[in-house]
Amino acid sequence: MTRLIAPTRLWKDGRFESGLAVEIKAGAIGRIRPLAAHETPDLAPHLLIPALTDLQVNGSGGIMLNSDASPAAIETIIAAQRELGTSFLMPTLITTTAERMRATAEAIIEAWGMPGLLGLHLEGPHLNPERKGTHDATHMRPMDRDTLSILERLRAADIPVMLTLAPEIVPPDLVREIAAMGVVVSAGHSAADAAETETCLAAGISCFTHLYNAMPPMTSRAPGILGTALASDAFAGIIVDGHHVAWPMVAIACRARPVKNRTFLVSDAMATVGGPDHFVLYGEEIRVRDGALVNAAGALAGAHVDLLTCLRNAVFHVGLPLEEAVAMATDIPNAAMRLIPPEVEPGRPVNEVLALDADLNRIEI
Template identity: 55%
Template sequence: MLIAAERVWTGGRLVQGLAVEVTDRVAALRPLGGDTPDLRVALLMPGCTDLQVNGGGGVLFNADPTPEGIAAIAAAHLGLGTAAILPTVITDAPEVIEAAADAVIACHGVPGIAGIHIEGPHIAVERRGTHEARHIRPLDARTMAVLARLRGAGVPVLLTLAPELADPALLRQAAGLGVVISAGHSMADAAQTRAGLADGVGMFTHLYNAMPQMNSRAPGIVAAAILSDAWCGLIADGIHVAPEMLAIAMAARPVADRCFLVSDAMPTVGGPDRFSLYGMEIAVKDGALVNPQGALAGAHVDLLESMRRLIAMTGVPLERAIAMVTDLPRQAMRLPPLQIAPGMAARDLLALDDALGIVRW
């Protein structure tokens, strides 16, 4: 099949006048010339890479930490334009986190499974959100053993924790293993955040959410994150963060292109409108996922839809928005780029129309 696009995302920019020859893999990316394509689309880009996927297709990773659970979650997101995910296990009993690690090790090398995100349990109780308080604990030898086992198997690992509560020596040890350490669900002030950055923190998890907000005399973790050269993940569902705050975070970074989008997706994405977490029913209400107390509990959005909403809410250029769901999260996780080039699997190629809707082919 020959697919022609008005614009193709390649080499970190949008290029006009190109076409892709594809079967089960991309055979060629070349100028269209005088050929008649089988299909014309507005945009060709790699599928999205999402570093924070708690669930999808009715499956919650914490509830089904198995290769089969991962496969179901990944399939739901692939159908919505996300080619690669970090299955994300949130605060839970050590046995659940260990089972999640075993499942991801078993899936290592499976297309679309880019690693694992362990979000908690080493977080601040005050900023736990819907994370279960009884499972929260300091970073310890048991988690360090899980990290070492994952890294020994070659699995990319993202670990979200509260840096102010972690032993600096363990932070440095985890960073030395090649774990990407992200600050989140934290009460850290600006000085504590800078200390964490010096000890190996290189990212911030869903900036603004589950952390104290900055003010004139207490800049806190948010200001320290924005003014750092670390990576910052953002949720752009239009519910978790106001558009103005998204724009501020992107505009104020001292190093350009250090913000990327995450979905924080839950099982309702590509699945039913409710699920169980820690024995509580979490349901979609007015587009938001809330627990029985009305607090947010993850997001009911996929990453491609997040890109659309970011553009609509902030007016960010298409080029930047594409990078924030493709190249930049991969750079943040030290993953090789996913590029439209000969050999690329057809599953990873995303064709979009003028409204940035998926074109099936």
């Protein structure tokens, strides 16, 4: 049986098109063609777009990658995210021991080929303890052979990798060596000044991790890592949950970029997304309070948000144009990882496509 979907706007080749009909057969996209005037569709959503891409998912469905990096746990995280509209993601391991990093890399290699698994984001451990956020500073350390060998192992298996590091902690020659492996090097959890940041940009940093967060504020005479990031043509992720960055500051960041299509949405999701309202990280209980994830001291500890909510926030709270916001959750994160973005195209499973109403709420296909 073939069903007909006629969205008001369909995301195709990085922009919206109208007047198209999508045939659905056996749980997958069939033909995409013009909608005839006499046809009555089975479903007429406001938007039809690819399911979202998130490059920073620490956990979901009650699982934290730092606590359980087995292929089964990775599958649970992906399944929980898919239920919320994100079908493509990079599980993210935050600062930990070399042994756990190595075990996680092996689990990713074992799980490789799992639908929705884009690679591995290693957020740390080569960060600045002064800007640790919820990371455990006792595991932070200078770049070492352990990390280099783990990166080499993943890249030898042709697995995309993002590594977040602090430019003032890792020398430019090592940044250059890592980038030469094909690793996407992202700067974050850093107090680097503008000169240090620019030096590492020249050495191969091509991205920045969660703009504003775990970075010192910029001032008129000291742009630091944040101002340098905004003024650069590098990619940059940003958490748009209303807790990590105020709406006007998100708008400023997006409008300040000198090159279009360089800023993308990330959730920084933790185990509570699609799971219980608390979990344990580094032996400390983290709990949802008023929509935010906080530790015992009341400090932010990751995010309790999914990417579709971030997309909705970007449009309705920040005021970004719809086309720009959709690109920030689909095409741009894939471009940051040098991947071909998914399209609404023949053969695509319907669980990798999102139908949304005018309020950007999900409609079951």
